[in-house]
Amino acid sequence: MKTVISLKNINKSFGSKDALTQVLFDIDLSLHAEKMTFVTGPSGCGKTTLISIVAGILTPDNGEINILDINQNSLSNEEKALFRQQNLGFIFQQFNLVPTLTVAENVAVPLLIQGQDFDYAINMANVLLEKVGLKSKTEAFPKDLSGGQQQRVAIARALVNNPKILICDEPTASLDGSTGHSVMKLLKDISMNTERCVLVVTHDNRIYEYADMFVEMEDGRIKNVINN
Numbered sequence: 001m002k003t004v005i006s007l008k009n010i011n012k013s014f015g016s017k018d019a020l021t022q023v024l025f026d027i028d029l030s031l032h033a034e035k036m037t038f039v040t041g042p043s044g045c046g047k048t049t050l051i052s053i054v055a056g057i058l059t060p061d062n063g064e065i066n067i068l069d070i071n072q073n074s075l076s077n078e079e080k081a082l083f084r085q086q087n088l089g090f091i092f093q094q095f096n097l098v099p100t101l102t103v104a105e106n107v108a109v110p111l112l113i114q115g116q117d118f119d120y121a122i123n124m125a126n127v128l129l130e131k132v133g134l135k136s137k138t139e140a141f142p143k144d145l146s147g148g149q150q151q152r153v154a155i156a157r158a159l160v161n162n163p164k165i166l167i168c169d170e171p172t173a174s175l176d177g178s179t180g181h182s183v184m185k186l187l188k189d190i191s192m193n194t195e196r197c198v199l200v201v202t203h204d205n206r207i208y209e210y211a212d213m214f215v216e217m218e219d220g221r222i223k224n225v226i227n228n
Helices: 047-055 077-087 103-113 120-130 147-159 175-190 205-210
Strands: 001-012 021-032 035-040 061-066 088-094 165-169 196-199 213-217 221-227
Touching: 001 047, 001 077, 001 196, 021 047, 021 147, 021 196, 021 221, 035 047, 035 165, 035 175, 047 061, 047 165, 047 196, 088 147, 103 120, 103 147, 147 175, 165 175, 175 196, 196 213
Parallel strands: 035 196, 035 213, 088 165, 165 196
Antiparallel strands: 001 021, 001 061, 213 221
16 A cells, blocks of 8 residues: 555644644654545644644744655745646635636646646546536536535536645535545545545534544544544
């Protein structure tokens, strides 16, 4: 089983010396390809900080981060941004679609940011939209879609650059139960049928059945790791 993400002895604090708050303590974690891992725990336990470190948005105080066999500690901020652009996809609770762009244009945005030709980017977007069941909605605008459809657009956008790692922050929190299950089935297929690692931060126990592994956090520490 290929290890995609390896964290060793990760600690993270915020604030100054006079008001220092440590939010992560001695995190050791390995995540693997073709697996969907859920990070769970109460608000404030460090989940968002953890995924922000994996994404290269935050730098830990100490410890070693290896992602796709690349030591992230050795990369500059610019190199981290390029690595993130090339290898990571993000799905958020609030979808974060641009209301003035069509569905296809929203999905094409990551490729356009990379400098890809517009027609190529739109063609790739249309391919992904067909895969997520939205072939007929390419010219629609986000306001014309249901919540579940908007989340599917967000999934297509996250996949358009074919990332090896997909990070999902509360992807079903804004959806009803039936739509949430539909979205999670799609994400499960994505993780099972490729060499992709899918990392899901969630409070939503309605979708726990889709996890291959649980990382339970409490007070900035990993309390338990459970294979489902």
